[in-house]
Amino acid sequence: MGKYLHVFGLGIQNTLVYRVNFLFRAAFGLIPLAGTLFLWKSIYAGKEPGAILGGYTLAQMISYYLLVTLVDAVTAVAEDDWQIAADIKDGQVSQFLLKPMDYLTYRLCLYGSGRAVYTTMALIPVSVFIVFQRENFVLPSDAATLSLALASIVMAGILQFFIAYTVALLAFWVLDVSTFIFIQFAFEYIASGHLFPLDILPAALQKVVLLTPYPYLLYFPVGVYLGQIHGEALWRGIGMQAGWILMAYLGARWMWSRGLRTYTAVGG
Amino acid sequence: MKAAFATVRRYAGIYAALIRYSLIHEMQFKANFLLWILVEGLWFGLQIAFMTVLYGHTDSIAGWSRWEVVLLVGCNQFIQQLFHMLFVTNLSNLSELIRKGTLDLLFLQPVNTRFLISVRKFEIGNIANALMGLAVVGYALAKLHRVPSAAQWMGFVVVCVAGLAIHYSLMFLLACIAFWTVRAQGIVWGYYNLFNIARLPADAFPRGAYRAVFTWVLPMLLVSNVPAKLLADRLGSPWELMPLIGMAVVCFGASELFWRLSLRHYTSASS
Known part of the structure; x- marks a missing residue:
């Protein structure tokens, strides 16, 4: 356990170098966010006051996007998948086969440290932005909702990491994984609720999407926070989230053991 | 005249x-080439899906009907x-050219350096995606029962060129920051955020x-909106084309000034 804490600490030190980069990244990300919010405001402006779209008032809709931005800052993989693929391609993985250190846990620690630094930096521009939007920012109804939402965000982060890790392991078989990373990301972008809350989809489509792992990355934790998801649906969602974490974990382990069989330690 | x-x-x-040369290089990795066309196509589909759901x-939305917005998304894609086909790869490479000192080599060529930096690699695959955008423009026009006149199509070509000039100049300007900071990979990423509001x-x-900033400083709200409005016949008068064309000239001029300023700051990395 101690050695992984050490990895976490090293990860923090390494990513602190990029703090200004992170700050700009988070600040730049607010430009399209503001665009989307303007788009929604003008849609609601065309309706009668207090209109509800897909179960969301204007304030809830705006809060949805603000929370997606926050959860995304906490959980999104930044460079992790590229680095894992590069480790495999350049033969860097070899040293982990010789050391008493598990590569998956090692990467998870680095991911955690990277997210910790990124979130800290991103909070500066994002909270300024939220202050500007405060009349449209919904607070959680009670402490229980908030703690369930926080738990669900942590689980979303773990799931996000396992998915990215598994895709990156394709580097054992293909030379350039970037196209696979982008294809995966495209599906994630729409099915996780990054682009819009999944409630505004037609009901049948929504049911299908909820069976995939993606909604449990963003839509679900945000829905829990907003109180949109409660009662039985909430517990079913937590179950789905845990189930997908297990599936993704097993998938990652399986890919790794299969991949090592084809691994040739190029350059190592 | 003859010399020109x-x-x-x-x-x-x-x-x-x-x-x-780019074509030969690209054909070494055919599967990858096709996969990139697929990736870009997928993201385009996503944008249309978003609008359809809305x-x-x-x-x-703000007076725009469904097919007018699809037309806008198509113009933006085009x-x-x-x-992408002409410039993006080249401009995002500028920081590497500076970091490794490869830029020295380009200075020594008997060709305009800015020209070489800007067009070295031609991305053929993006033609397919540009045509997808154009096909969506055509489909949306059919749905709107609009048949643009020959003059409108000619105007469309002009404003597309102006839009390209704006994208190119702004990204070139951003890329030149690498003359000071050396490492500037984040620049491309930053520009993607700007792209996102253009549609x-x-x-x-x-x-x-x-709105003022993204019209008169970084004119993202002009580059795709004006061509779409032109084809949809939503322009009040032809004068509404002028801000886009004017901003293209201003942006290009600014980028040339900044380029010259940056060159004075260049200290080769290799020697």
Whole structure:
């Protein structure tokens, strides 16, 4: 356990170098966010006051996007998948086969440290932005909702990491994984609720999407926070989230053991 | 006049050779080439899906109907993919050229350096995606029962060129920051965020600082909106084309000034 804490600490030190980069990244990300919010405001402006779209008032809709931005800052993989693929391609993985250190846990620690630094930096521009939007920012109804939402965000982060890790392991078989990373990301972008809350989809489509792992990355934790998801649906969602974490974990382990069989330690 | 003609011919010859070289390079990785077309196509599909879902809940956004917005997304795709085809790879490489000192080599060539930096690699695959954008434009026009006149199509070509010039100049300007910071990979990523607002109808933005900045400083709300409005016949008068064309000239001029300023700051990395 101690050695992984050490990895976490090293990860923090390494990513602190990029703090200004992170700050700009988070600040730049607010430009399209503001665009989307303007788009929604003008849609609601065309309706009668207090209109509800897909179960969301204007304030809830705006809060949805603000929370997606926050959860995304906490959980999104930044460079992790590229680095894992590069480790495999350049033969860097070899040293982990010789050391008493598990590569998956090692990467998870680095991911955690990277997210910790990124979130800290991103909070500066994002909270300024939220202050500007405060009349449209919904607070959680009670402490229980908030703690369930926080738990669900942590689980979303773990799931996000396992998915990215598994895709990156394709580097054992293909030379350039970037196209696979982008294809995966495209599906994630729409099915996780990054682009819009999944409630505004037609009901049948929504049911299908909820069976995939993606909604449990963003839509679900945000829905829990907003109180949109409660009662039985909430517990079913937590179950789905845990189930997908297990599936993704097993998938990652399986890919790794299969991949090592084809691994040739190029350059190592 | 004759000398100018000879220069144009010489540069066209160089460009043809560069395109040929890019094509040969690209065909070494055919599967990858096709996968990238798929990736770009997927993201385009996503943008249209987003708009389709929105119009499931409303008939009009800031006065724009469903097919007018699809037309806008198509125009944006067309311009953006042409921009990718011609410039994006090259401009995002500038920081590497500076960091490794490869830029020295380009300075020594008997060709305009800015030209070489800007067009070295030609991305053939993006033609397919640009055509996808154009196909969506055509489909949306059919749905709107609009048949643009020959003059409107000619105007469309002009404003697309102006839009390209704006994208190119702004990204070139951003890329030149690498002369000071050396490492500047984040720049490309930053520019992607700007792209994202270009496909939204400008009328949805209330008059204020945001709209003013993205019209008159970083004219993202002009580059795709004006061509779409032109084809949809939503322009009040042909004069509405002028802000886009004017901003293209201003942006290009600014980028040339900044380029010259940056060059004075260049200290080779290698020697």
